[in-house]
Amino acid sequence: MTPNAEATEHHGAQGPDPARAALDARVLAWLREPLSAQDAAPPDDERFDELARTLFGFQFEHCVPYRRFCEARGRTPANLQRWSEIPAIPAAAFKELPLRSFSRERICRVFRTSGTTATQRGALALDTLELYEASLLPSFRRGVLPDLGPGARARLRILAPAPDDAPDSSLSHMFGVVLRELGDERSGFDVRDGALDVRGLHAALVAACDDGVPVALCGTAFAFVHLLDAFAARGVRLVLPPGSRVMETGGFKGRARELPRAQLYEAIATSLGVAPDRILNQYGMTELASQFYDSVLCLPGSPRRKLAPPWTRVRILDPERGEEAAPGAVGIVQIFDLANTGSILAIQTADLGRTLAGGFDVLGREAGAEARGCSQAADELFGA
Amino acid sequence: MSAAGAVEHALARLRPAGAALRARPAAAVHDALADVLDAWSAPDSPWQSALAAELPEPTGFSPQTLREGLARGLAGYTGTALRALVRSELGGPETLDATGRRRVHGFETTATVLGGALPLPALVALLAPLALRSPVLVKPAVYDPSTARLFARSLAERDPLLGACVEIVDFRRDDAAAMAALGRADCVVATGSDAAVAAIGAAVAPSRRFVAHGHRVSLTLLGPEATRGAACEHHAAAIALDVALWDQLGCLSPVSVTVADPAAGAADRVAEALGAALARLETSMPRGRIAPAAAAAIVDERAQAEVRAAGGLQVRVLASPGTSWTVVREADAQPRPAPLHRFVRVHPAADPACAVAALQSRHPPLAAVAIAGFGAAEAALASRLLELGASRVCAPGALQTPPLAWPRGGFGVLTPLARHSSDERTL
Numbered sequence: 001m002t003p004n005a006e007a008t009e010h011h012g013a014q015g016p017d018p019a020r021a022a023l024d025a026r027v028l029a030w031l032r033e034p035l036s037a038q039d040a041a042p043p044d045d046e047r048f049d050e051l052a053r054t055l056f057g058f059q060f061e062h063c064v065p066y067r068r069f070c071e072a073r074g075r076t077p078a079n080l081q082r083w084s085e086i087p088a089i090p091a092a093a094f095k096e097l098p099l100r101s102f103s104r105e106r107i108c109r110v111f112r113t114s115g116t117t118a119t120q121r122g123a124l125a126l127d128t129l130e131l132y133e134a135s136l137l138p139s140f141r142r143g144v145l146p147d148l149g150p151g152a153r154a155r156l157r158i159l160a161p162a163p164d165d166a167p168d169s170s171l172s173h174m175f176g177v178v179l180r181e182l183g184d185e186r187s188g189f190d191v192r193d194g195a196l197d198v199r200g201l202h203a204a205l206v207a208a209c210d211d212g213v214p215v216a217l218c219g220t221a222f223a224f225v226h227l228l229d230a231f232a233a234r235g236v237r238l239v240l241p242p243g244s245r246v247m248e249t250g251g252f253k254g255r256a257r258e259l260p261r262a263q264l265y266e267a268i269a270t271s272l273g274v275a276p277d278r279i280l281n282q283y284g285m286t287e288l289a290s291q292f293y294d295s296v297l298c299l300p301g302s303p304r305r306k307l308a309p310p311w312t313r314v315r316i317l318d319p320e321r322g323e324e325a326a327p328g329a330v331g332i333v334q335i336f337d338l339a340n341t342g343s344i345l346a347i348q349t350a351d352l353g354r355t356l357a358g359g360f361d362v363l364g365r366e367a368g369a370e371a372r373g374c375s376q377a378a379d380e381l382f383g384a
Numbered sequence: 385m386s387a388a389g390a391v392e393h394a395l396a397r398l399r400p401a402g403a404a405l406r407a408r409p410a411a412a413v414h415d416a417l418a419d420v421l422d423a424w425s426a427p428d429s430p431w432q433s434a435l436a437a438e439l440p441e442p443t444g445f446s447p448q449t450l451r452e453g454l455a456r457g458l459a460g461y462t463g464t465a466l467r468a469l470v471r472s473e474l475g476g477p478e479t480l481d482a483t484g485r486r487r488v489h490g491f492e493t494t495a496t497v498l499g500g501a502l503p504l505p506a507l508v509a510l511l512a513p514l515a516l517r518s519p520v521l522v523k524p525a526v527y528d529p530s531t532a533r534l535f536a537r538s539l540a541e542r543d544p545l546l547g548a549c550v551e552i553v554d555f556r557r558d559d560a561a562a563m564a565a566l567g568r569a570d571c572v573v574a575t576g577s578d579a580a581v582a583a584i585g586a587a588v589a590p591s592r593r594f595v596a597h598g599h600r601v602s603l604t605l606l607g608p609e610a611t612r613g614a615a616c617e618h619h620a621a622a623i624a625l626d627v628a629l630w631d632q633l634g635c636l637s638p639v640s641v642t643v644a645d646p647a648a649g650a651a652d653r654v655a656e657a658l659g660a661a662l663a664r665l666e667t668s669m670p671r672g673r674i675a676p677a678a679a680a681a682i683v684d685e686r687a688q689a690e691v692r693a694a695g696g697l698q699v700r701v702l703a704s705p706g707t708s709w710t711v712v713r714e715a716d717a718q719p720r721p722a723p724l725h726r727f728v729r730v731h732p733a734a735d736p737a738c739a740v741a742a743l744q745s746r747h748p749p750l751a752a753v754a755i756a757g758f759g760a761a762e763a764a765l766a767s768r769l770l771e772l773g774a775s776r777v778c779a780p781g782a783l784q785t786p787p788l789a790w791p792r793g794g795f796g797v798l799t800p801l802a803r804h805s806s807d808e809r810t811l
Contacts, residue, residue, distance in 0.1 A: 066694070068695075090688050092688050093687075093691040096691050320679055
């Protein structure tokens with residue numbers, strides 16, 4: 001095994017495996033169907049199941065480490081009855097193995113997980129960005145800009161580096177695509193050379209206030225903490241124009257200052273004048289092509305939960321029984337994402353969550369809870 | 385009354401009680417404490433029974449684990465052991481009574497912030513300042529509201545003044561005002577995660593004594609003489625007991641076993657024997673309740689081990705159907721995360737030097753190391769482990785029964801809580 005042996009250079013290559021091309025085409029067709037129409041109809045479980053089982057068969061055949069993982073669990077395409085039986089590989093596996101269903105020569109892009117500890121970063125190799133981009137846009141639009149009319153563009157300010165500055169960041173790539181497809185001429189990135197450009201962002205937000213243009217301010221949670229600290233230090237308080245919204249994503253692991261989400265939202269409301277019910281979280285990870293957004297903007301007035309795109313399924317797993325947890329019970333979040341055609345469609349995250357009516361919720365890992373023992377449950381100890 | 389007010393009042397009550405205690409000969413105080421310890425350590429101790437009955441709910445430990453852990457842990461906590469401790473660390477009780485040029489005293493007040501769910505460290509945390517005739521304010525741990533209270537009651541029954549020298553005030557650790565009030569005690573002892581201990585330390589004025597017990601881990605090393613036949617079975621059973629007692633949550637619970645034996649199959653044999661022993665203990669001493677996050681961490685680490693196996697590494701997962709116990713036979717000596725709750729890794733190493741080198745590569749803060757099977761090389765290995773920071777080296781099966789005088793964290797039991805002074809004038 002050569003751990004994490006994904007190349008960063010881009011390769012030229014011959015065309016894809018015909019079976020894969022056919023799968024991509026079927027998934028792409030689904031991704032391109034209007035989300036609004038799909039939201040109005042019941043979930044198409046039969047379609048998902050058939051595609052997921054076909055994709056599993058393909059990945060089982062073409063990704064040797066994944067095949068061995070499945071075989072060790074006694075699961076093969078031959079004995080698979082339902083998509084929910086597909087073995088989910090832990091997200092951390094992307095740190096250990098090249099998990100792709102195509103040859104190394106076909107790699108066109110490698111996204112890496114954030115490196116906030118001294119340990120190895122996970123790597124997702126892609127041979128096409130088409131599915132990734134086709135998946136991210138409708139979800140972003142539904143989650144963050146549900147009120148944006150056809151052909152319209154929005155004022156987007158991004159608290160993350162631009163793709164050229166962070167070529168291995170899937171988040172930067174996502175924001176780059178969003179900006180290209182949905183941003184207006186005064187939209188842009190506000191992290192430069194690894195630092196938040198507070199002055200530039202302040203000027204951009206003041207200009208939006210002067211113009212009365214609503215802003216969608218998007219970025220990582222810890223970037224928002226930096227922004228709030230910087231604004232507080234300068235005595236800056238803004239009230240962004242009506243219709244503005246904030247989207248935050250990612251955690252705080254390894255960062256200097258952590259804030260519980262409710263506290264972060266209160267602080268954003270105070271500093272930027274955006275009400276907490278117009279602030280939403282995006283749940284995503286490098287290992288997944290699809291993202292999950294809070295429902296607050298597209299389903300205002302209903303309880304906040306995360307919405308899954310139709311081409312994904314979310315299972316909350318009871319860790320003791322290894323089966324689906326009871327509704328509302330806390331368990332491990334597993335994601336099945338058909339847009340992951342080139343890697344592994346079934347991912348077991350390291351997060352806890354619970355199902356909610358019409359969606360799900362991702363919970364913290366008891367951050368700040370008092371330890372039950374004097375031995376160190378050793379993420380930090382051994383640098384997980 | 386606010387928690388901060390309760391702390392202030394408790395400290396105010398402790399000062400005169402402490403003065404009265406210091407007016408007594410130290411030996412008399414130790415006699416009373418020794419009687420209390422003997423009452424706790426007796427096999428039929430009603431105090432043990434009461435504690436074992438109260439703790440399953442708040443701690444999550446199974447009743448069987450609690451009974452076994454208390455019986456084994458307290459067996460050595462006798463009056464005799466207390467007197468030996470006083471002699472070894474202070475030279476004897478008369479040192480505390482001395483009025484000459486060199487003096488050793490307890491502080492006017494000691495405050496101790498308890499952490500975790502393990503009762504034995506809590507008991508020692510109360511005992512030690514009292515042995516120095518320092519009255520003690522206790523903030524109990526979230527998961528153990530009982531040990532301090534029952535121990536205080538046993539003290540009061542034996543000696544009302546000793547009872548008056550213990551005050552228990554509970555409050556949330558994030559109650560800054562209460563923590564600041566507690567930080568005004570003359571000596572503050574904190575137990576918990578490194579972050580929690582640091583937060584408490586920040587509330588203590590620099591002029592005060594602050595003693596911190598952060599998190600540590602323990603390990604087991606087995607040599608060639610412990611990896612075959614009956615010796616392998618014997619040591620695996622002993623290690624399983626070390627793991628199962630307190631559900632691996634104590635800093636004396638081993639998180640891994642390194643098999644320093646180049647012979648083929650040694651690590652596999654140990655892993656299999658350890659798995660079998662943990663499975664047996666699950667019947668007689670079942671693991672307790674755990675939070676979903678802890679169970680999820682176990683599931684995740686098991687799956688990651690499966691991934692390493694799928695990648696071609698010689699990794700095996702031996703585990704219960706739920707998350708009750710797990711043994712992961714690793715491919716190398718590299719330390720990996722420890723989800724605890726009876727999750728043990730078995731690492732192969734070519735020899736003791738390789739095992740020690742792996743320890744050094746990421747140098748975890750060590751509490752204790754159990755070793756066996758190294759024959760003539762054992763003494764040198766033990767010495768090296770002590771140099772690396774372990775405060776105990778013992779045999780497998782003995783990790784959870786430290787002597788009362790165990791210098792936890794490299795500190796003495798009494799001396800860190802004592803005030804030493806000398807009069808250097810020329811008479």
